[in-house]
Amino acid sequence: QADWKDDTDDQALEAHYMYMAKIQEVSSDVIDSGPIFDTEPEQKV
Helix, strand or coil: CHHHHHHHHHHHHHHHHHHHHHHHHHHHHHHHCCCCCCCCHHHHC
């Protein structure tokens, strides 16, 4: 019974790392293209 739990943990861990890697890709894209979400209030006037 412990075997299937180990397998599931490995899959969850792998999925987590894939997710984190994707987040970092997106984050660096946002940084490269400039501020999108953090626009200054003065710029909106």
